[in-house]
Amino acid sequence: MFAAFDNFPALLIWLPLIGGLISFFIKDERSVKAWAMLSSLLTLALFAVSLLYTDDKNYILNSVSYVWLPELGSSFSLLLDGMSRILCLLTAIAFPLIFASTYSNSYKKANAFYGLMLLTQCGLMGVFLSVDALVFYFFWELALIPAYFLASQWGGEKRVQAAFKFFIYTFAGSLFLLIGIIYVYLKTPEQSFSLVSFYNVQLSAPEQMWLFWMFFVAFAIKMPIFPFHTWQPDVYEQSPTAVTMVLSGIMVKMGLFAAIRWLLPIFPDAVKHYDNVVIGLAVVGMLYASCIALVQDDLKRLIAYSSIAHIGLMAASLFTINQLSMQGALIQMFNHGVNIIGLWIVVYLIEKQTGIRKISQLGGLAQKAPTLAILLVVIALANIALPLTNAFVGEFMMFAGLYKFSAWYAAAAGLSIILAAIYTLNMVKNVFYGNLNAITAGFKDIVLHERVVLVMIVVMIFIVGVYPEPMFNMIRSASELVIGKFIK
Amino acid sequence: MTKLTYLIPLFPLIGFLVNGLGRRVLPKSFSGAFGSLTILASFILSILIFMEVRVEGFTAQQIRLFSFINTASLNIPFAFQIDQLSSLFLLIITGVGFLIHVYSTAYMKEEESDHYARYFAYLNLFVFSMLLLVLGANYVIMFIGWEGVGLCSYLLIGYWFKNGDYNNAAKKAFVMNRIGDLGFLLAVFWMIGQYGTTNFSDIFPRANDTAPAVLTGITLLLFVGATGKSAQIPLYTWLPDAMAGPTPVSALIHAATMVTAGIYMIARSNILYTLAPVTPSIVAIIGLATSILAATIAIQQNDIKKVLAYSTVSQLGLMFLGLGVGAYTGAVFHVMTHAFFKALLFLGAGSVIHAMHHEQDIRNMGGLKKHLPITHLTFLIGCIAIAGIPPFSGFFSKDEILMGAFAHSPVLYFIGTFSALLTAFYMFRLYAMTFLGTFRGTHEQEHHLHESPAAITIPLVILALLAVVAGFLGIPEVFAKDAHWLQHFLAPVFADSTARQEAHAISHSTEYALMGGTVLAILVIMFYALKKFGNYARSEEPVTGFAKLLSNKWYVDEIYEAVINKPLKGLSVFFNNVIERSAIDGIVNGTGKFIQYSSRQLRWLQSGQVGSYILIMVVATVVFFIIQIFGK
């Protein structure tokens, strides 16, 4: 199994895994931080190198299949294609950013913290890379376990309950997924878990209808879309911010990604049949979450609900089944990850200094921390998809696709754009503008490493926002493949 | 030269980046000068391009920079379009923009260095966005600028961010713009659905083959966007509040350029509107209604900038009337003249405010004529121009719109004229209360009254000159044949629309009569206003009746608050407290609770008594027997 150090997908999994395991044994806090940082940077560097070998000639470098459970028809198969590439990119970029932004934070039992973080990275990479249903399910769960421990061990007062609810909720959902996977597996003529077999399996319409829900529930809980979302605000609120970043930046993308790779192409008939239900739920969820975000006083909860709204749009656009929104959603997954991590970093920086997250108790930070304010405004504007920021490209395409599906859904979903502007600007106004108060009077502007991280995020926001072409090139073939399943 | 078009927005962008990133280190003198110079550079380039465009037979050119969104089904290039319309707007934006930058260097002198740089950064960013808006060769690029100017408007209104009201005004402006933007976006999506592209050059030729219903839908949605950006009913209320920003900002953004984006956009899409069956009428009616509504409100306002703001709304309404009746050239003409005289008026107001130490209430002014001679003179020119007194520019442009309206329907004409009369009234009321009579402010203010520095007065003078002469670019047919240079210049842009419109059929005599009547009425109103308010004395009596209704702006803000904001907030609270907590999370937690409850209940089966255990076993056995033997 460890003879696998000869291609990218395997390396992208092993590197964080080994890095994480080693972290557990580094007792010194400073060293373990440095090690985790180094490990995540190595992963990023590795990924960067892999981008040089994206052409078909190097297919062998980007796919791998080891014998694992031949008796079950499952093999340890990984594939780095366009779809997984964009999410691996997100995962690879996000972790160094997270580590860097929270570098000055000191965790009790730091070795366990960083070890679990890197294990989560490993799990996430696995989810995005695996092209074998059983392996996929494995990683799906494995990403969850360290996240559960992270969310329970470090964080707010009610963290244990919140994380537990999250865990049981998602675990229950994924069990349905397991049943669905097994059923499809039994239906494949060669009794195989491979993605190809799953794509080729012949399922009758009634089978597709219920299998669709088996898969969908698991993914919907993970995303989460209305009404499966109630675990999310609590967990985001209670988890340590670094973990929240992982959860909201990357982990929720698991659901979306899985829907593209494991749901849409396998059950095309059912997707066509239930598209209105799913999109309806997603759109209702967008408006609903946006409305709730309007009245949140806790920064973390506000961002949590905002995230639900954004994810809702992505989910809706996936089910419209057209190129435009599919590609938009893929790009937006990356962008949303970057933006929301940026938002969390800002929240983290504010909470670190003031100790509070209540919007009503903050104010006037722009006077004390103009740099932070400017960077936040850029990120916040990206969050509401202003043109020339990264999110605009994705959201524009998704809305365009959604409009093609149904103008009414697009119009209704569009209302969330307005609501997003309201709550985002409210937040900016109440936290950064206005006058100082006793809590915020002693606020200091951010220090260099924090600034570097945020600037990097802002730079990414603009690069993708102005020139998204490389992203399109990355995902084009993948989305065409999925859509191709629907063209009979 | 058109190859260098990309430089035009690039210069302000560089200005933005330099000022924005270097705001801590750059001295004030540098950031102000650099900010202005970048605009000047763009202005010069714009002139050069204009020179090229004005040559007879110039056809629109697309300059493709790179591909922005590129998928199998949709290809949106990042491309610019240079034609007569955009080059005209380039001139207005960079020209007026440059003057206002210069003006600002003096006006904002008191700001701290980094805020000063921030101001110019925002201003440059605004110009950049506005240039994108007019240069865009497709609706998406236009939309980028469209949202960009909204953002800059937000940033500049909230420039003094410590003040909560200013922030709220900024937010309101942004949100209302966003409502309009949603309409715009939906129109773009519809076009993508209909045509598979957003390029002007691809869509307009196909407009003729499009179903009228589709065209109506698209144009109405676009118009929703325009109402947001150009402050028309029902989305106009943000503009008066936007006066919270620094006055040069009001001049540039909220008078001369950004708010005319809606007119630009409709003028750009003129063929769609011409072909759409219902939309033009709606545009005209909304425009007219806005015009009257805003004008009536302006009569009772006492804040110098608020009056000008409502005046702007009113004038914009007239422009939409022009668009609605097909007088595209007239509308664009009025945009241009309005840019000059309204910028002039705002800058003049700024000069007054500057002199009065941020006093904006005209009831506390009066008699400034002698203290601020240049400001007074230029302001008066502005008033005459906006009132539509010949031969100042406002007369020509307004006349063209009104004549267009008359050709369409005399009713529109008369209502429009009524609005023009109101304009004359409130403008001269404003003028009289500010400059005539005796000074009503404090002694300290009076002591400090002085004419503004050259950086302020020179732009005033230049704009005053323009306000006087700009009208001659569009001399109507009745006065001299083929003297309407602007119409001639813009003809290629509106060619298709013109071809489909019925020819104007107003006899010259009618036109003379109407013109004469209107001018006469305006003069009467003017003198009435001057007389009435020339020696305004403060009265403490509260306004009553209709006047109260007007001074409270028809209570529109309150109605919005009650009809939209309150219910939305209530709904959100309901969602948050009831649906989220009790219903959805309640179900999730309830499942857990139910299992715990069942657990507690099921425990009782485990009674600890062997007898009952065996009893259950026996009963189960009996049941199993029954199922097995008799169950089939």
Added chain:
Amino acid sequence: MNAIILSAVWGVVMMYTGIVMKNKSSVKYVAILGVLLLIVANWLEFAGTSFFAIDTKGMLAFGTFGLLFNTVAFVSTLIFFLLSGSDFEQVGKNPADYFALIFFVLCGVAIVSSFQSLLLLFIGIEIISIPLYILAGADKRNLKSNEASLKYFLMGSFSTGLMLMGITLLYGGTGTFYLSGMNLGGVAMTPMVALGIVLMMISMAFKASAAPFHFWTPDVYDGSPTVFTSFMATVVKAAVFIGFIRLFEGGFGKMQTSWQLLAAIITATTLVIGNVTAVFQQSVKRMLAYSSIAQAGFMMLAIFALNNTGKQGLLLYTAAYSLATIGMFAVLIKMKDYTFDGFNGLAKHEPVLAVTSTIFLLSLAGIPLTAGFFSKYFMLVSAMKTGQMFWLVILGIICAAISVYYYFRVIQSMYFKDAEQAPSVEVSSGFKTMLVITAAIVIILGIKPGLLLNLMSI
């Protein structure tokens, strides 16, 4: 055959060891030696070397499945001895006798895994049961232990009565005690045979602690000395399931349709009652008792499905379940307080215990990368392969989700709650090493279940 004879003999050896050897730890080593010999002997038989050429008249048959299970059972016992062997001394004065009884039980286990005749099933089950009655009551002064013993005995005898009635009816209907003689198919289904099958199912369900015949389990597991609970809940229960599936596959396989509904009902009831009742427990020991019922519910799926996947899976399940439960009980024994709160702060004071027991609990909950995942996976697959009663599978996963609740409560206590005093007694490094090895086996089986399963196809 090797295992049956050797274990019986070694039981006798243990009896004498108790008399001869006064050093108690050497008694343990003799027992460990015995299990090692058992493993070797059983493995030799698996490889084809039988020490004894006894004509069993077809009453016993030593197939791959049974022998492989024996290996699992003996290895589990070995680990059990290594982890908890020293704790026998805590229970009473005569650990050698307890070891002897356990060897007799192992003899019964070996019989049950290879019987071909109902007579041998009956005797095997009794050989397993009678020592357990004693072991349950081994802590003689402890009223709970007394109570457990008596309850177990009374109910066990009652179920023996039911089983004998079943055997009798089957004999009346078919005229034979041989499994092969009974397996005639649906044609021969007289009411008498049908009742016999039901009674056999009930009595086996009773022994396997499947609901609604499970009532003895929580009380007996709770009351018995914890070491013996560990053994009872694992090796013995696993053996009963192996006997169960052998009986139903070999004896009534062809009449599956007639009893499948009942099996489904038992499965469903067991899953629901086991999992739901476990939720509210306050004592970890009792929770593990209910958890063993819950796990029995999953194992019942194999009986319900009765296909090859189910058999494979059941084997894996017994291994995964036994190892994890033995490990968990071994940790539990070291705790001062058996309640959930008693585990507070374990991660801080004894990280090795906490990590390993976390792995055991994850395995019991069926989280991937642990053996528990694949065992549950096989159960679900086998049930789905039948293509019938899909609701059972859905119920299964819902219950699996519920099970996470109570397993994770322990993890929460260990990791996320603090205690001032160390929650456990001092443990030796050997014990820790053994725990780590056990946990490693659980994980290895979770990564490569083929290591065990491929042996079946030899």
Added chain:
Amino acid sequence: MSITEILFWFLTALALLSALMVVFSKNPVHSVLWLIAVFFAISGHYIILNAQFLAVVNLIVYAGAIMVLFLFVIMLMNLNAETEPQKNRWLWWAGTIAGGSLMLVIIAALKNTETQMAQIRRGDIGLIQNLGKVLFNDYVLPFEISSVLFLSAMVGAVVIGKKD
């Protein structure tokens, strides 16, 4: 009605009556005695069925050894008085009904069994010689294995009985 039949019915009646008395006797000693009566009746049935070996063993093992053991324990515990406390009426009824319905269900299920005759007073499989042959030819394995059972019972009884 032949003498066999009369005997059959008599023994049946005796068995059922005694069994009921086992259950209903208040005094444990009486229960034991009634149980012995049941065993005698059953042994009688064995004789009718010509299973002489079992008839004898039944008397020796059950009536002789086991019941004596019971009696001994009861005496030891001084349970001869009517020490059993007031019964729970509900449980009593529930038990009776459950047991009754168990009987009804089984009988209802088996009443249509095709009528086969059990051979009585004839057939020599029940003779000790024949049984011995079968036992030590075919059933030697279970016979040996049951020694393990006894061993464990023995060890168990010692473990339980030994003083700590």
Added chain:
Amino acid sequence: MPINYYIFLAVALFSIGVMGVLTRRNAIIVFMCIELMLNAVNLLLVAFSKMHHATALAVDAKTMVGAEAQLFVFFIMVVAAAEVSVGLAIIVMMYRNIHSVDINFLNRLKH
């Protein structure tokens, strides 16, 4: 004798035993009732043994069919004896501790 008679008798005895188990609270009596159940089974086994023997005789005069059931009864008796020894030991142990054989006292362990 028709086999049904034996079946009914055995089932009746068996059920009486069950009834006793359910209704009595004295552990010894409960145990005796279990013995009663076993005896019912024994009787039925012997009856079946003779039934099958009778059937088999028709084919083969020297058949030993049926002997296995009687041996089974023998083994049941063996097991019962072992069980009794253990069971009574447990009951005595119990009695030593709580001075009662009432099974209703066995309720420390519940829920």
